[in-house]
Amino acid sequence: MIIRPQYMDRLKTYRDVPLVKILAGIRRCGKSTILEMLRDDLLKNGIAAEHIISMRYTSEDFDDGMTDKAMYQGIKEQMTGDGRYYLLLDEVQEIDGWEKAVNSLLENADTDIYVTGSNSKLRSGEISTYLTGRYISIPVYPLSFAEYLDFKKQSSQSPKELLNEYIRMGGFPIVALGSFDQYSAYQIVEGIYNSVITNDITKRHNITNFELFNRVVKYIVENVGKTFSANAIVKFLKSEGRSLSVESVYNYLEWLEKAFVIYRCQRYDLQRKSVLKTQEKFYLADVSLKFCIMGFNPKSIAAMLENIVYFELRRRGYEVYIGKNETKEIDFVAVKRDERIYVQVCRRLPEESDREIANLLEIRDHYPKYVVTLDELAAGNINGVKIVHLSDFLLAADY
Numbered sequence: 001m002i003i004r005p006q007y008m009d010r011l012k013t014y015r016d017v018p019l020v021k022i023l024a025g026i027r028r029c030g031k032s033t034i035l036e037m038l039r040d041d042l043l044k045n046g047i048a049a050e051h052i053i054s055m056r057y058t059s060e061d062f063d064d065g066m067t068d069k070a071m072y073q074g075i076k077e078q079m080t081g082d083g084r085y086y087l088l089l090d091e092v093q094e095i096d097g098w099e100k101a102v103n104s105l106l107e108n109a110d111t112d113i114y115v116t117g118s119n120s121k122l123r124s125g126e127i128s129t130y131l132t133g134r135y136i137s138i139p140v141y142p143l144s145f146a147e148y149l150d151f152k153k154q155s156s157q158s159p160k161e162l163l164n165e166y167i168r169m170g171g172f173p174i175v176a177l178g179s180f181d182q183y184s185a186y187q188i189v190e191g192i193y194n195s196v197i198t199n200d201i202t203k204r205h206n207i208t209n210f211e212l213f214n215r216v217v218k219y220i221v222e223n224v225g226k227t228f229s230a231n232a233i234v235k236f237l238k239s240e241g242r243s244l245s246v247e248s249v250y251n252y253l254e255w256l257e258k259a260f261v262i263y264r265c266q267r268y269d270l271q272r273k274s275v276l277k278t279q280e281k282f283y284l285a286d287v288s289l290k291f292c293i294m295g296f297n298p299k300s301i302a303a304m305l306e307n308i309v310y311f312e313l314r315r316r317g318y319e320v321y322i323g324k325n326e327t328k329e330i331d332f333v334a335v336k337r338d339e340r341i342y343v344q345v346c347r348r349l350p351e352e353s354d355r356e357i358a359n360l361l362e363i364r365d366h367y368p369k370y371v372v373t374l375d376e377l378a379a380g381n382i383n384g385v386k387i388v389h390l391s392d393f394l395l396a397a398d399y
Contacts, residue, residue, distance in 0.1 A: 002151055002177075006315065007034050008041065010138055011114070016084070020102055020131060021114045024122035025140035026260035026285040027200075028192045030173045031116035032056070034140065035088045038114060042086055053078050056090040057098075068097035072104050084110045093117040099130040106134065116140075119200040119259050142286040143171030144315055145308075145394040151176040163391050167304060168296060170288030186292040193261075193289055200259035205251070212237075212244060216252050220262060220282055221293050225303035227267070227279040227322070253282070260285055265310065268321035268333050270363065281322055283310045301374075302347045305390060306331060309345050309372055312394050328359045340367040341399050349375040349387065360385050368399060 007023070011034075014021050023031045035054065042052055053075060057066070079085050087105060092098040092115045105111050115122075127135065143151065148166050151173065155162065169175055169185045172192060180188065197217075207213050219233055230249040237244050256262045263283050267276040284290055287304040294300070313320045313334045323330030323342065332343040342363060344356040349371075360369040361383055369385045371378075372393045380387050388396075 001033065001037060001040070002147075003037055004030065004034060004143075004147055006144075006147075007138065007140065008037055011038055012041075014136055016112050017136075018106065018134075020106060020135040022122055022127075022135050022137045023114070023116040023140050024137060024260070025118065026142070026192075027118045027196050028172055028174060029140050029142045029260075029285070031118070031140050032090050033173065035090055035114060035116060039088060047086060050081070051083060052086045052088065054088040054090070057094045058091050062094070066095050068095060068099075068101040071095050071098060072101035075101070075105060076109070079109060084112060087111050087113045089113070089115040091117055093119050093122055099128050103130040103134070118196070119204070139314070141171075141311055141315055143173060143176055144312060145171075145391065147171070148176055149395075159391065167287065167301065167308065168291065170286040170291075172286055172288060175288065182296065186288065186296075189286070189288040189292040193292060196259050196261055201255045205255055212242060213252060215240075215242065216244070216249060217256065218293060220253070220256070221284065221290050223282075224284055224290060224300075225281060225306040227281055229279060261289070263310075263314075266321055267324050270323055270325045270330070270333070275321065276324065283307045302345075305347060305372070305374065306345045308390070309343060309393065313343070316399075323363075325359070325362055328362060330359055330363070340365075342367060342369045344371045346371065346373050347375075349373050349378050357382055357385050370399070 011021060023034060025031060039052055039054060043049060055075065057071070075087060075089075089098075089102070092102070095101070098115075102113055102115065106113060122137075145163065145166050148171055149159070149162060152162055157165070168182060169180075170189065172189060174192075175185045175188055178185075201207065202210060202213070215237065216233060219236060230246045230253070233249045234244060234246055253262070253264075257264060261284065263285065265281045265283060267279060268274070269276055284307055287307050290300065290304065290307075310320055310332065313332060316336075318334035318336045318341075321333045321335070323333040330342050331345050334341050334343065342360055344360060346356050356371045360371070363369065370393065371385060371387050372390055373387065374390050376389070378387045378389050
């Protein structure tokens with residue numbers, strides 16, 4: 001098993017703290033394996049095996065319609081001795097009212113609780129009042145490039161070849177662990193995507209016109225890294241002779257977000273220091289989702305580089321926005337407490353560099369500014385703007 005230290009470190013930080021630790025992210029991004037890593041670490045630290053209770057709540061393992069009371073009772077029956085019990089509860093969203101069971105276990109027993117899930121029931125906005133103020137949410141993403149290199153330690157490929165592979169095939173652990181050709185990798189990712197769409201969206205929300213829903217998804221995927229609105233999607237569908245309300249589009253976007261397929265990136269007005277509610281961008285949980293749905297196209301790599309940088313910033317704990325500086329756009333404004341960095345992403349220098357650098361130089365503050373590129377010769381500092389190769393940016397210890 002290849003350890004993912006970023007997540008283990010966070011879980012150790014909150015070990016034995018009376019909060020429910022919630023690991024949430026798209027299906028197959030590695031949440032269950034992180035729980036296995038946690039179990040191993042607990043055992044290494046002297047916790048008795050009988051005091052670690054691991055439960056997996058998938059439809060294959062339990063009858064549909066399992067109640068929160070049955071969930072509570074099933075766990076409580078295993079707590080036969082004195083002392084603290086560590087509860088590792090996987091895919092809890094399958095149980096209606098799981099928060100009630102978990103809250104009761106937190107209140108009425110000596111427990112340290114960790115749960116995972118892959119849909120809206122694990123998002124902070126939908127966790128009921130039972131756990132308000134009593135949980136910590138830890139987002140889980142597919143592999144970072146640093147993690148991808150760990151997974152590929154036995155590979156004979158060079159770091160450059162592995163970066164190119166990462167850009168094309170993404171970071172789902174199941175793909176990284178194998179030696180798949182591109183076609184096979186996309187087939188695996190397509191299976192993950194179909195599972196998410198079926199289990200977390202179409203069934204849950206009773207979508208009857210799947211073909212129309214799928215067309216909206218394709219529009220979003222085609223426009224990753226571009227600003228667009230629900231109205232733009234409605235107009236586009238109308239041009240194809242299809243009819244869909246703006247409200248339905250908003251619902252589709254929300255459901256895709258809640259299944260962790262897409263992530264919303266809002267615009268931030270640098271002049272007025274305010275978050276704007278219009279013309280947002282959306283990024284995919286993993287770049288491979290675009291290629292498995294649309295096929296691989298070298299022309300889409302620039303947008304996927306943005307996608308990769310966006311998630312690297314999120315993994316490092318930044319809140320990430322699109323920057324609006326009067327009429328100019330900054331790809332990313334990343335904020336973490338009193339820290340801030342500005343990032344422009346482009347595939348090649350120098351033809352794109354003048355615009356990218358000029359936009360950054362118009363920002364009149366002293367926070368770090370970067371242009372991140374795939375250009376092999378990219379390096380240096382232009383009037384305070386750092387030019388960085390993508391791999392160096394992704395592997396940097398700090399910014």
